[in-house]
């Protein structure tokens with residue numbers, strides 16, 4: 338199946354009370370692991386690309402070429418959206434040009450009027466080109482690829498203003514944080530989430546910072562209107578732990594254990610296991 342935008346998969350998720358996972362990619366191994374797992378689970382999937390990861394993978398054109406090539410060669414038939422994660426205004430335009438099927442414009446650090454103006458312009462472009470667009474209100478806490486957020490709770494009235502611009506999905510800060518959660522984390526603000534959904538009607542809401550959120554909180558968030566959940570750090574940690582084990586066991590020193598296809602294999606399997614677990618938790622298995 339060719340790349341699709343995220344509209345249909347998210348509207349279905351909203352109606353079916355489950356969430357579609359956005360898994361961020363960093364390289365070929367990541368992308369292959371996520372696509373194969375989504376296919377195996379018969380689940381729609383969103384591949385997230387931060388601007389930093391896009392640069393690392395030699396630019397957006399390279400990413401589009403790699404993902405499209407894999408979809409064809411691996412015979413991936415589940416819906417796949419290629420989505421810019423926390424894009425700047427310029428980054429969003431570059432991804433639209435390069436052939437992404439979905440973008441996020443993160444204008445949460447701008448005053449609300451500027452966030453509205455820029456989001457509005459990008460909504461018009463995405464509509465014309467058939468892309469989906471995610472906007473953000475109330476910054477997500479923590480740091481991801483140089484994008485630092487304070488971890489605010491979004492103002493539901495501001496969320497309504499942005500939702501009314503015609504975005505496909507809305508990320509609202511509800512006390513969520515990128516990366517590992519600190520031991521003294523207060524948890525998600527379900528009060529904020531409920532208030533945001535009340536103001537925004539049927540708008541699919543996006544939960545960033547999916548790493549380390551306990552399963553019961555994930556389920557409650559889905560029941561209150563979250564239709565897309567972003568996971569990045571958890572796949573990185575799984576990859577790192579499996580790779581460390583391989584090297585600490587001296588396997589890279591045995592035979593051809595130094596071959597990157599062998600050296601990276603345990604990490605790839607660990608990413609697959611993580612993605613599988615999340616797809617099961619989010620409820621998107623067999624919803625392709």
Ligand code: 13P
Pocket residue numbers: 361385422423481514515516517544545546547548567568569570571
């Ligand atoms: P984590 O790295 O905390 O999983 O967050 C991912 C994310 O929100 C991507 O935008």
